[in-house]
Amino acid sequence: MANLGLPRAGLLARPLRAPVESREARRLGLNVMRIDCTGMRCPQPVLKLAVETAETPAGTVVEIVGDCPTFEKDIRTFCDRRKKTLLSIRGDGVKTVIQIQY
Numbered sequence: 001m002a003n004l005g006l007p008r009a010g011l012l013a014r015p016l017r018a019p020v021e022s023r024e025a026r027r028l029g030l031n032v033m034r035i036d037c038t039g040m041r042c043p044q045p046v047l048k049l050a051v052e053t054a055e056t057p058a059g060t061v062v063e064i065v066g067d068c069p070t071f072e073k074d075i076r077t078f079c080d081r082r083k084k085t086l087l088s089i090r091g092d093g094v095k096t097v098i099q100i101q102y
Helices: 022-028 042-050 071-082
Strands: 032-036 061-066 084-090 094-101
Touching: 032 042, 042 061, 042 071, 061 071, 071 084, 071 094
Parallel strands: 032 061
Antiparallel strands: 061 094, 084 094
16 A cells, blocks of 8 residues: 555544544534444445435534544545535544644
């Protein structure tokens, strides 16, 4: 697989931007959608993200959780291809939480 200039999964420990907390998002009037892909393996998380966000309005923050070894790389690629903004990536060594701005 070619290196696309992206950090390997798990190497980015700090958020790209400050994560949007649910309370703060509501205060700001943002719509937040949460998708749990725990236990799914590639390509299932990306397929679920694509299906569940097909009609997501602009401005929505999508928080997706997964534990697949290629999860971060796959979601980064999805965002690049769909021109979505990656807000933050947080991992605890088991699960990774990614926030995407639609």
